[in-house]
Every structure is written in C-alpha cells, then in structure tokens.
Amino acid sequence: MVNMPISTQDERHVAFKVWWKDPVCTSLGNHQVNTNGDVTFESSLSQYVASSFPISGSHKIIAPFWTDIDIRNGGQLWYRLTTQDLMLEQGASEIRNLFPHILSFAASWIMVVTWENVAVFGCREVGISCSLRNTFQLVLMTDGTHSFTLFNYNKITWTKNAQVGFNAGDGVNYFSVPGSMTDAVLNLPQMSNIDVPGKFVFRLDQNTISNADIDDCYSSPCVHGSCIDGNNSYTCQCIGGYAGTNCESDVDECESSPCVQGNCTDQVDGYVCECFPGYRGPNCDTEIDECEGSPCIQGNCTDQVNGYICECIPGFRGVNCDTDIDECNSSPCIFGNCSDGINQYTCHCSAGYAGTTCEFDINECESSPCVHGSCMDQVNRYVCECTPGYIGVSCDTDINECESSPCMQGNCTDQVNGYVCECYPGFTGINCDTNIDECESSPCVHGNCFDGVNQYTCQCFLGYTGANCRTDIDECESSPCVQGNCTDQVNGYLCKCIPGYIGVNCDTDIDECQSSPCIHGNCVNGINQYTCECLTLYIGANCTTGLYFTGLTILRCSCYLF
CATH class of the missing domain: 2.10.25.10 (Laminin)
Incomplete structure (x- = not known):
C-alpha cells in the first residue's frame, strides 16, 4: 500500500480499524491519525494544544510530537498500512535485534505515519518563523501478541510545548519521553533509547512501557575495562588507573595533589613526584635539614627550604658566620682614632671631642664660664663676648666707669656699664657740668x-x-600827705588834699586872697577861706557895697569894678 496523504485542513482526523493489543490502548477499536502529531484510539483528539501527560478522559494517545501543527502553511501528513512480507520482515528483523529474547517475533501488520516539513500553527502570531519545519515519523508494529512503536526524528527545528510519549487516558498510566513540554525536544534528532540518534523503540504489550533490550556492550564501550550489559544500559568495570562511564578517563592520581612539595606526573594507576629543591620522599613531604652539618661557624642555624640562614653572633658575618666584622672599617670615630674589638670598637677622641664615636664637640660653654657675657664654644676652648660694663677672659671684672672722674661738680657712683653723678647744689647734667639757672x-x-x-x-x-x-612798697606808710588823704600807687602815692590845701603832699595852704576877692578892702587869708576888711564906706563879704549920704539918708549901692 502506498502512502496516503491527508487533506491540508487543520485538525484533520483519519479513522481506521486495526487489530491491536496493548494495555495502553484498546485491544480493538478505531485509530485516529491527527495532524497535531499524535494517534488516538476510540475517538479523535479535538485538543490541538498539548498538555503534559498524564491526562484523564478518553484520551488514549501515542504522541511522537503532540503540538499545535498547521499543514495549511505547507508540509504533508502521510500514513500507510501494510502486510507486505518484505516490509514485515524488515520491521520484525529490527525488533528481534533490539529484543533478542523475542526471537520468534514475526510482524503481521505495520502502520507508518509521517509528518513531513510541517509548520507551527499561527507562526506569524506566535513569533516562530514560518520557514522552520519539522519532519518525524510514527511506526506501529504487531504480530497479534507483541506490539511495538518506533519514533523516528529527521529534523525538529521548532517547538510549541510538545508532548512526546504515551497516555492511557485513566490519569494514572503514562510514559513521557524526558524533555517533553520543554525546549529540550529540539534535541530529539540527537536523542535515542537504542543508541541510534533520532530513533526510539518502545514495547507496548506489557504493563509498563519498556525500551528495547539490546546488547549495550556490543560496541565495546568500555575503553579500559570490562562491560556488564543491563536493560538498555551497561556498566563498565574499569581496570586500575581508569574511570568514567566508559573507563575512558585515565584517573589523574595527581588530582589529589599527593606531591606535597613537588610536581606530580600522572601515570597509569600511579604517579611520580619530582620534589622541589629542599624536599625528598615519595610524596616530597620530608624537608631536608640543611643545618644538620652545623654550617654556621659563629652563629645559630635556621633551616629553610633548600637552604639555611645563619644568625651570626655579634661581631661576625658571612654566609657561614666565619668572618670577624671590622667595626672600624666604617670609620666610626669621627674625631678620633678607632681600635677594633669583637662586636665593638673603641674611639680615642681628639682634644675637645667626646662621645662613643667622638661625634660630640665638647661644649666648653656648658659650665657657663662667662660670668657676665655670652659664651661661644670652640674646639677645646671657648671665647666670651662680655656684656657691656665687664671685661676679662671670663667677663668677671666690672669696669670702673668713675675712674676717669666724669662728674665735674659732684660725686661719682660706679654702676654696671655706667655711672651716676650726684651733683653739688646748683649743678645738674649727667656729668654735673651744667650750672642750674x-x-x-x-x-x-x-x-x-x-x-x-x-x-x-x-x-x-x-x-x-x-x-x-x-x-x-606802701609809699603812704610815711604819711606824706600833710593836709590830706594818701592813696598808695606803684612806686608813688597820690594825696587828696583837704579843702584849703594844695601841693603834692598837701603841705601848701591855698591863698584865697590871691585872687584879690576884697574889692574895697584888705583880704585876710584863712584856712579854705578869706576875710575882707572893708574900707570905710564899704561893706559886704568882698567889700563890694558902698555907702552914700544924701542928707541924713545913707544909700546902699553895689559897686563893681569894671
């Protein structure tokens, strides 16, 4: 029978009846080939998005690559049923090789389903390139007693949560190929349970899904050891010095670093240590004691790795402390002669120097020899700079500044760098040479x-x-004013005369008659007055009135002088 294509309609199912015996699926029933990478029994699977096994319900599934496939974007889904002897024998021969304890197996029926270059549904929407395609195949084979399934993977370039395996539909019994529902299914073309990349073979007529029972030791996988065959596995029993699944790895006996102080060279089931200088022993764990021969002549030996260090006693040097150190070699005595000793030297200092290395100029000023002055230290001597008023080598003599008799008109008292003159009365000045005005x-x-x-x-x-x-001076004191009152003045006096007197001293009686006041009579002078003695026929104070007779009458007239 040739391959039969299924219509390029998404979620297309093709039903057919076959004789089938297995505990996962129904012994007799309809088989449905689904475009979404699986075959179901009794009913089609309308769920096109895969779920992780197990799932309950009537979902009895064989899934080489159950995922959301859309053959409308290209690709083909092929299936065929065959009972041709040539193909039946070809399939049976492969089963007998894989399951050697079923040597009587002769296939009576084979169904082949091929999903060729199929794409993901909604590739543009889900972000998977529509140019990515998968090709895989399911083969069902039975002899009416034994049933087998083959999964063949040509290329798997995309996945959308693909489930690979078997589901009994009871929610309990199932088998899931490792990596299902993860991106690991992209590696199916390189995976296998029979050591053929991209090919899986399962036996379905037992209570559990079992892998092919092949002679896993047939290819002599154990490189350095003997092979023990198991159920779809083998165990290598390695010879000494080798390890690994296939005894392919030379055990690195140097990995544990057995050479404590050396380099390890790995050998088969052993190692050789090349010790670092100063170490010995199979594992280079013994340090050689270089001090054992007492190499330090004048010192203590400290052992080290591949050597020793001599700690010389004072006064010796050299690798082996065999050289007396000449302590005078460095000319330590700065101002003196050096005498070498063992770990010491003695300096004989030149005059004026002291100290272990004659490094100190003896300070002759330290004893303060300059009594009244500043001391300047010199080599083995000192010089005094005297403060003013003192002389002498040690400035201990007070200069007598009075010795030159500086006080001209007074007594001199000597002082430090000076003198004080006590002047005689009437004189002043530093030297009493100025007459006080x-x-x-x-x-x-x-x-x-x-x-x-x-x-x-x-x-x-x-x-x-x-x-x-x-x-x-009170000039009035002598009463100079004879007839008056005296008023004192500077270097003089002023007399205020009483009436009738005149003169500086009021000693002149005023002659009131001097003006001839008595017109017709004689004037008699008095004190501040006069008296007129009138002539006959005249009267009056000044004799100015004349008397005239007219008969017996006396007439009075005033006579005036014109």
Missing part, C-alpha cells in the same frame, strides 16, 4: 633776676621790694 623759673615777680651758684638775686623795680620783688 635759678632765674629760669622767673622767681623775681617785679624785678630783674641775677643767677648765682645755687642761688639768685632780685633787683626790684621801683615801688617793689622783697626777696622775689613780689611786695608793693
């Missing part, structure tokens, strides 16, 4: 001052007296 203060209030030695003399102006001419 007692007139400087103008002591003569009303007079001229004449300076003397420690004194002055006042020559008073007229009208003044006293030592300082400050007393006004």
